[in-house]
Amino acid sequence: xLLQKYSFGTGDRFGQQGAAQLQAxxxxxxxxxxxxxxxNKSHREHLLVKTNQSDVRREADEAVKNAGWSGSYYVxxxxxxxxxxxxxxxxxxxxxIDVADFIGExxxxxxxxxxxxxxxxxxxxxxxxxxDESLHINxxxxxxxxxxxxxxxxxxxxxxRYIASQKGxxxxxxxxxxxxxxxxxxxxxxxFILAALADYNVxxxxxxxxxxxxxxxxVDYQGDVEQFNxxxxxxxxxxxHAVSTFNLPQNLKLSVHSxxxxxxxxxxxxxxxxxxxxxxxxxxxxxxxLEELIGLxxxxxxxxxxxxxxxxxxxxxxxxxxxxxSTVIDIDTQKLPTTEQFSTWDSGQVARSIRHDQSCPxxxxxxxxxxxIGFKIAAELGDTYITAVRNSETExxxxxxxxxxxxxxxxxxx
Ligand SMILES: [Zn+2]
Numbered sequence: 360x361l362l363q364k365y366s367f368g369t370g371d372r373f374g375q376q377g378a379a380q381l382q383a384x385x386x387x388x389x390x391x392x393x394x395x396x397x398x399n400k401s402h403r404e405h406l407l408v409k410t411n412q413s414d415v416r417r418e419a420d421e422a423v424k425n426a427g428w429s430g431s432y433y434v435x436x437x438x439x440x441x442x443x444x445x446x447x448x449x450x451x452x453x454x455x456i457d458v459a460d461f462i463g464e465x466x467x468x469x470x471x472x473x474x475x476x477x478x479x480x481x482x483x484x485x486x487x488x489x490x491d492e493s494l495h496i497n498x499x500x501x502x503x504x505x506x507x508x509x510x511x512x513x514x515x516x517x518x519x520r521y522i523a524s525q526k527g528x529x530x531x532x533x534x535x536x537x538x539x540x541x542x543x544x545x546x547x548x549x550x551f552i553l554a555a556l557a558d559y560n561v562x563x564x565x566x567x568x569x570x571x572x573x574x575x576x577x578v579d580y581q582g583d584v585e586q587f588n589x590x591x592x593x594x595x596x597x598x599x600h601a602v603s604t605f606n607l608p609q610n611l612k613l614s615v616h617s618x619x620x621x622x623x624x625x626x627x628x629x630x631x632x633x634x635x636x637x638x639x640x641x642x643x644x645x646x647x648x649l650e651e652l653i654g655l656x657x658x659x660x661x662x663x664x665x666x667x668x669x670x671x672x673x674x675x676x677x678x679x680x681x682x683x684x685s686t687v688i689d690i691d692t693q694k695l696p697t698t699e700q701f702s703t704w705d706s707g708q709v710a711r712s713i714r715h716d717q718s719c720p721x722x723x724x725x726x727x728x729x730x731x732i733g734f735k736i737a738a739e740l741g742d743t744y745i746t747a748v749r750n751s752e753t754e755x756x757x758x759x760x761x762x763x764x765x766x767x768x769x770x771x772x773x
Pocket of ligand 1: 438539567617
């Protein structure tokens with residue numbers, strides 16, 4: 360199974376927006392760009408929303424069948440490891456093997472020294488087409504990279520082989536993710552991570568490094584855009600060099616996690632894709648559910664009241680909700696309206712405060728982030744929430760499609 364040049368991961372917390380998400384990718388096709396759609400959901404998300412892996416497969420298959428979509432689509436077991444992959448095996452054909460937790464754990468001494476010996480031919484100046492300055496590799500650096508990453512690669516290989524033994528090695532796409540960690544990987548680290556993945560026969564088609572800067576959930580990139588652009592360009596060049604040097608899949612490409620809403624880096628990403636004629640996988644951050652809230656708010660009446668009650672509970676429980684997300688959200692609580700203030704707002708104002716339109720004075724990234732992590736509240740509402748979403752289906756679908764197509768696909772690909 361070979362992943363297409365462009366692919367887009369669309370999370371869907373409550374599993375109601377598959378058709379609207381597919382419509383965005385269909386519009387891209389009509390406009391001349393082929394994008395494979397990937398429905399991704401993590402184990403944690405399944406637990407919180409109380410969904411099952413089979414639900415995502417059903418949603419994807421139904422959306423594709425109803426739309427008569429002839430393009431590619433996949434179901435991604437997102438951020439899996441050996442302890443939770445089993446439930447995904449029958450339903451997924453894309454596996455994001457997350458080994459970030461193993462970064463820094465040391466592999467066995469014999470494995471470390473054989474890795475360093477094997478790749479010692481790269482010691483010296485390593486020239487990579489497209490990167491102005493040579494990478495300087497010495498034995499200490501190679502040893503340090505091995506100590507930091509080899510064990511994580513061995514774990515990725517172990518998980519990959521387990522999935523392959525269950526599904527057959529050609530029947531799924533392999534992504535390796537290292538994004539949920541504190542330090543970004545440098546280009547020379549990425550080069551040797553790829554060397555190690557090739558050495559351990561992991562046919563990785565997408566790799567999700569930790570990029571420089573903050574990729575907060577549902578809001579724009581926070582960091583030095585020029586630095587990001589430079590590193591993104593270097594990473595692409597490193598991948599291309601690694602593919603031609605080691606035995607790695609030709610279509611290997613970068614995967615940008617929490618890639619939705621990062622509007623300020625899209626122009627740089629787009630230029631890099633054009634310059635190098637390479638592909639990308641963009642994984643969104645579960646923000647489709649915010650479009651559901653916008654649609655509900657605009658519906659007014661009971662639906663608007665429901666959004667307000669979700670905000671109230673999210674505000675009351677913000678410490679609990681933000682706990683697991685501390686590295687991927689930045690909420691300035693001083694800039695959050697009180698429940699009383701929020702409750703006086705009309706449909707339009709509530710919707711505008713959530714919608715990611717930075718030119719709108721009512722847009723509030725703090726509200727947006729708080730509600731983003733507030734999906735747990737909606738999940739607790741169960742059928743009450745799902746019924747409301749279904750009642751506002753048309754309005755919501757319009758926002759879901761428009762958000763993906765106009766704010767994401769168009770600036771990146773069209
Ligand atoms: Zn990730």
